Amino acid sequence: MKKHTSCDMQSCLMCQLALKEWKPAIDAHKKNFKAKKGEQIITEGEPVHGVYFVTSGNVKVHKKWGDKELILRFANQGKIFGHRGLGSKSSVYPISATALEETTICFIDLEFFMATLKVNHDLAFNLMMFYADELQESEKRMRNLALMSVKSRLAVALLNLKAQFGVDVNGSIDVDMSRQDLAAYSGATYETVFRTMNDIMQENLITLNGKRICIVNEEGLTHLTSE
Incomplete structure (x- = not known):
């Protein structure tokens, strides 16, 4: 240190x-x-x-x-x-x-x-x-x-990150985080989170800006948390 x-x-x-x-x-x-x-x-x-x-x-x-x-x-x-x-x-x-x-x-x-x-x-x-x-x-x-799917847990994780860190000038969540850490925060494996991220992107709920994630449809992502 x-x-x-x-x-x-x-x-x-x-x-x-x-x-x-x-x-x-x-x-x-x-x-x-x-x-x-x-x-x-x-x-x-x-x-x-x-x-x-x-x-x-x-x-x-x-x-x-x-x-x-x-x-x-x-x-x-x-x-x-x-x-x-x-x-x-x-x-x-x-x-x-x-x-x-x-x-x-x-x-x-x-x-x-x-x-x-x-x-x-x-x-x-x-x-x-x-x-x-x-x-x-x-x-x-x-x-x-115990009860949520990985997709729902990932949605919760992304919404929590946005609430804690806010967004940068490009509208992305204002924190640089590895996919491995995002998986650990979601309580899932890296491979599962990688696939689920692609699914959520195809549904036009999020986009990627380099290493950062932009939530483009917060209402849709919130809906996933109740599934």
Whole structure:
């Protein structure tokens, strides 16, 4: 990991919600660094040592799923990851995290982060609500994996990516993602997602612009999610 000191002390969830008087303590304890594209920041099963916030860039949060990889979510600017390792009974991270592009990250060690939660009640409350939302999404995800076709799951994945990352000047989803990662996010094999992408393109629901995907018929893609 390449050390990097750039941090505006206001972009991430912690800095936005922490008391003004607590920010000097955050500034003293935070450790900023840059992760290269493809660099693994957290490895599933390693001891918990703290939490991370994305200053810029994009991180995939993933875990082993049989002999495959399942991407649970993406963390971009301001988002937290590594928090799934928190808890009185937790001792290891249940997930891995890997930079999808060069990413600037802020690391907060576990002891200081727990002290921060005890002092900053707004942060603790918002983190609790974040956990609740994430649990609902996880339950929905497991249901989709069990009941939805690959085509429907791919449609859900594309709509979620557009909602999180928005679109670029060309109207494409504003994130560069490999087809392998899209397959892992959809809970399917690369080959199946490749074939399904071609089917959706033939139905004029999406187009490709280099590595990026443009949703040209959002209503039609949304309809697939209810099939």
